[in-house]
Amino acid sequence: MSWNLNGKTAIITGGTKGIGLAISKEFLNLGANLIVIARDEAILDACLHQWHTEGYPVTGIAADIGNKKHHQKILQAVGEKTTSVDILVNNVGDNVPKSFIAYADTEYLNIFNVNLFGAIDMLRLFFPLLSKSSAASVINMASVAGITNVGTGAMYAMCKSAVIQLTKCLAVEWAPYHIRVNAVAPWFTGTDRINRLLQNEALKEYVINHTPLGRIASTEEIANTVAFLAMSRASYITGETIVVDGGFLANQGDVF
Numbered sequence: 001m002s003w004n005l006n007g008k009t010a011i012i013t014g015g016t017k018g019i020g021l022a023i024s025k026e027f028l029n030l031g032a033n034l035i036v037i038a039r040d041e042a043i044l045d046a047c048l049h050q051w052h053t054e055g056y057p058v059t060g061i062a063a064d065i066g067n068k069k070h071h072q073k074i075l076q077a078v079g080e081k082t083t084s085v086d087i088l089v090n091n092v093g094d095n096v097p098k099s100f101i102a103y104a105d106t107e108y109l110n111i112f113n114v115n116l117f118g119a120i121d122m123l124r125l126f127f128p129l130l131s132k133s134s135a136a137s138v139i140n141m142a143s144v145a146g147i148t149n150v151g152t153g154a155m156y157a158m159c160k161s162a163v164i165q166l167t168k169c170l171a172v173e174w175a176p177y178h179i180r181v182n183a184v185a186p187w188f189t190g191t192d193r194i195n196r197l198l199q200n201e202a203l204k205e206y207v208i209n210h211t212p213l214g215r216i217a218s219t220e221e222i223a224n225t226v227a228f229l230a231m232s233r234a235s236y237i238t239g240e241t242i243v244v245d246g247g248f249l250a251n252q253g254d255v256f
């Protein structure tokens with residue numbers, strides 16, 4: 001067993017920004033053949049250009065994982081590149097925090113679409129290719145918000161809880177196919193999106209004061225955990241959600 005992803009074919013949804021971008025870079029450094037899915041074609045092309053210049057084997061698909069009309073295009077593009085998939089990182093997610101009754105129907109359906117239904121569809125779409133790998137690994141992106149209330153709004157939190165339960169169910173159901181299924185649950189992580197949010201000094205102070213390690217995670221720290229789960233080094237880990245939160249959840253009882 002080696003500490004790399006040499007020769008592994010990996011799909012990362014949302015691999016062009018934030019945590020997904022860090023995962024893409026880590027996977028390429030570790031030797032994976034990468035397929036990245038994201039909507040914004042210009043940003044995807046810029047990433048691909050950079051990675052090709054550096055000599056990495058990577059292709060991109062400009063598509064919306066939350067739009068069923070794009071799924072056939074995704075499958076076809078992947079099918080042109082490979083007959084089996086070793087790693088699927090279901091990373092796409094987004095949120096518009098609101099109180100429960102403030103959401104319009106279309107708004108909360110969109111949150112479910114991006115965070116849950118899109119992930120479900122990718123799993124269903126790629127199961128036949130994952131099952132052709134001799135040792136496949138799926139990593140779903142959850143969140144601390146799926147474990148305890150952190151004020152993100154119930155819709156996003158429900159989706160992330162569902163992702164954690166989905167991870168357990170599929171780990172059992174897909175074990176006979178040699179597919180491990182795990183999740184990673186980050187806390188505040190320094191993506192552009194979160195850094196904009198943390199310009200609110202009161203919020204930033206609250207987060208840091210409640211995080212024992214006293215800082216916001218880097219995107220690389222989340223990517224490292226995803227990479228470990230993807231490797232054969234993690235070959236006996238399945239059904240697990242690894243929380244990467246600087247000790248936030250361990251600190252919930254700290255009242256003195």
Ligand SMILES: NC(=O)c1ccc[n+]([C@@H]2O[C@H](COP(=O)([O-])OP(=O)(O)OC[C@H]3O[C@@H](n4cnc5c(N)ncnc54)[C@H](OP(=O)(O)O)[C@@H]3O)[C@@H](O)[C@H]2O)c1
Nearest residue numbers: 014016017018019038039040064065092093141143188189
């Ligand atoms: N950042 C945090 O603090 C944090 C904490 C806990 C959990 N998470 C979870 O970690 C994951 C990544 O979050 P992030 O903060 O890194 O997000 P981000 O910076 O907003 O990046 C999201 C990525 O997904 C792509 N994307 C978004 N919607 C898509 C869609 N419908 N179809 C295809 N691609 C799509 C984006 O590219 P395009 O816009 O070009 O499509 C981008 O590459 C999410 O699941 C999030 O819930 C993040």
